[in-house]
Amino acid sequence: MARQLALPLHATLPSTGLVLQLDEQGLALRDTRPGAPGAVRADFSQLARRRAGSLRSEAVARAVGLRGNQPLTVIDATAGLGRDACVLACLGAQVHLIERSPAVAALLRDALERAGQDPALAAAAARMRLHHGDALELLPRLAVDSGAQAIYLDPMYPEDGTKGQVKKDMQLLRSLLGPQDDVEPLLGLALNCPVRRVVVKRPRRAAPLAGHRPSHSIAGRSTRFDVYVLPQR
Numbered sequence: 451m452a453r454q455l456a457l458p459l460h461a462t463l464p465s466t467g468l469v470l471q472l473d474e475q476g477l478a479l480r481d482t483r484p485g486a487p488g489a490v491r492a493d494f495s496q497l498a499r500r501r502a503g504s505l506r507s508e509a510v511a512r513a514v515g516l517r518g519n520q521p522l523t524v525i526d527a528t529a530g531l532g533r534d535a536c537v538l539a540c541l542g543a544q545v546h547l548i549e550r551s552p553a554v555a556a557l558l559r560d561a562l563e564r565a566g567q568d569p570a571l572a573a574a575a576a577r578m579r580l581h582h583g584d585a586l587e588l589l590p591r592l593a594v595d596s597g598a599q600a601i602y603l604d605p606m607y608p609e610d611g612t613k614g615q616v617k618k619d620m621q622l623l624r625s626l627l628g629p630q631d632d633v634e635p636l637l638g639l640a641l642n643c644p645v646r647r648v649v650v651k652r653p654r655r656a657a658p659l660a661g662h663r664p665s666h667s668i669a670g671r672s673t674r675f676d677v678y679v680l681p682q683r
């Protein structure tokens with residue numbers, strides 16, 4: 451894995467910054483500097499054990515258009531640690547996850563492998579397919595080939611109002627990935643794909659991305675999902 455990711459391999463933890471650490475629980479991203487938040491991993495085990503009713507109440511499910519048992523294919527073009535993708539897959543959606551960071555894609559691959567071996571998770575894991583690469587390059591082709599009905603974008607926002615574990619995860623991702631300022635072209639590209647809707651997750655009070663007014667929004671406590679319903683072509 452170190453060779454594949456072109457990273458130096460250490461037998462003991464260096465104290466100088468971000469490392470990917472492989473142990474018996476799987477792969478984790480860890481900041482080894484004093485005072486840094488602890489390790490973060492992609493892990494679907496808790497989410498997949500939640501009741502369907504509680505998952506269904508997640509705003510992301512309504513925003514992408516998941517209804518009852520109707521089949522739905524979604525492209526999560528900014529997959530991150532895969533939490534949102536996992537909610538959708540647990541509810542029965544087929545989800546294509548695009549992640550451009552090699553380290554984050556490695557965390558996702560590890561989580562998907564572990565999930566595939568867990569009887570409670572295997573069915574949801576089989577509905578998630580990881581694509582490592584830049585959505586700006588992969589999205590147009592994937593949108594056609596997958597026949598997806600929805601594209602979901604959850605760009606990293608500079609500072610989010612979320613709490614606890616989610617906040618710690620995002621803090622660590624932010625120090626790994628640096629500023630992410632190319633999301634506006636991604637929205638432009640998504641809006642030109644042959645899908646029924648594009649959904650963008652935003653901080654609750656932020657302006658719509660790139661000034662594009664959504665068709666409607668679904669607001670949660672700290673976040674908002676802007677839904678762009680596209681004309682059928």
Ligand SMILES: C[S@@+](CC[C@H](N)C(=O)[O-])C[C@H]1O[C@@H](n2cnc3c(N)ncnc32)[C@H](O)[C@@H]1O
Pocket residue numbers: 527528529530531532533534535548549550551554583584585586604605606607623627630636
């Ligand atoms: C805020 S995180 C997404 C969190 C995710 N929704 C979750 O539930 O864990 C944003 C992720 O999008 C990825 N990303 C940003 N721009 C991208 C692009 N053009 N192509 C693929 N991935 C991208 C970043 O590397 C980062 O991992």
